[in-house]
Amino acid sequence: MFSGSLSNSRFVSAAALVAVFMISQASPLHAEEEKKGFFSKIFGGKGEEKPPVPAEGKSEPESPEKPQPASSSPKPTTAKSTAKSTPAKSTAKTTTPAKKPETKPAAPKVADKPKEAPNPAAPTPAPKPAEKPAVMTTNVRGEVKPSASNPWHIIDIGGRDYVTLESIRNFYNPLFGFTGFREQGNHIWLMSNKLVIKAQVGSQELLMNNMKFILSFPVVTHGGKALISRLDLVKLVDPILNPSHIQGAEYFDTVVVDAGHGGHDVGARGVYGYEKDFALKMAQHLRTALMARGFKVVLTRSTDAFISLGGRVSIANQIPNSIxxxxxxxxxxxTASGIETWALTPQNAAATISRGGGYNMNGTTGNKQDSANIALASAIQARVLSTVKVVDRGIKRAQWSVLTGIKKPGILFEGGFVTNAKECLLIASDNYQRTVAAAIADAVVNYRKALEPAMARR
Ligand SMILES: [Zn+2]
Structure with missing residues (x-):
């Protein structure tokens, strides 16, 4: 839970809530239908589809085609940029080659004008003519233009590298076969029949197949082109679009399931109970669901016991081959509602919120699992959203204590608001807990499947 005001003031009749609950349970795919099934393609949100990456028919690109080796430190420096951040090993005086994928990305030709109308999945917002982006891009310190052998258009703005969405489109085109690229006002769409990416200048929200991701830095424009930070490309977009190339992914057969809080630490005080009790029940259901799918499971707590955050981390780190x-x-x-999934803020990035233990403005807490973390978070958020009808609050970053010390892929899942009477009733139901637990277990299967090629290479 977050800290926040607790309010039990809004009373809603239990009968009415049960009715609402039954309706939403009766059509578990409703949310997915609303989203046109697109996010089901992210990590097999439906649980049946193949991971999106190895595009059928097209040859799978070799790892060198990654935009940048997913090293633990992104070294976000441009040619002659003065990187202000101080990553642990940023001797990165590097010139641009470091960030260029020195391979023949398929179609690095300059993007043409958008040819088609936006896909129905990308409804056109009312165009706001000639909006001025809220983001200053005057402080340009360097630029690498795309060439025949290098699709990346990289601009150093204020000491941070950004890449054009156009070059992202070009790089991933062999995988996704984009059919549209459209910039209108502050809105940008990349479209294919498998993937729709939506971004907005000045915003940190990025929609991929209608799943909401929170970027570390807002989208900016320069010279009429929209750009996202290179760090977001490497630490967020690439792991999602190309999970089979995540470096450092390790095989796992065990899941450490951590029920938040416990004992005197009750967590959020909900309308129908404490967070610690709901979390424990959900953890027990998740254990059952994971075991049914062939995983070994370790619970950090199986009773109403207090365990320190450090204690949880230490349990997790002792379990081999685990997430x-x-x-x-x-x-x-x-009235707050919905689910969200948190991954550790990557190195040199901004946290989505400035709370969470161990928050560090310099953002030096990212770990070697940055890419796997975001992939796991996405798999879980996608699968749960395609299973129950709940609000999508997004995939976010924070430096939660419990995540900073973990040496394996890890995420923190917030399964709804216990301070919202309607949602708390849902959370308190066995049905919801089982359904969400099964969805998370399916997501773990999807995640492992998506990363298997990367695991196999090790
Ligand atoms: Zn909590």
């Missing part, structure tokens, strides 16, 4: 899933329920205003 880590921490389960929480959220707190906020009485």
């Amino acid at each position: 880590f899933i921490s389960l929480h329920l959220n707190s906020g205003g009485s």
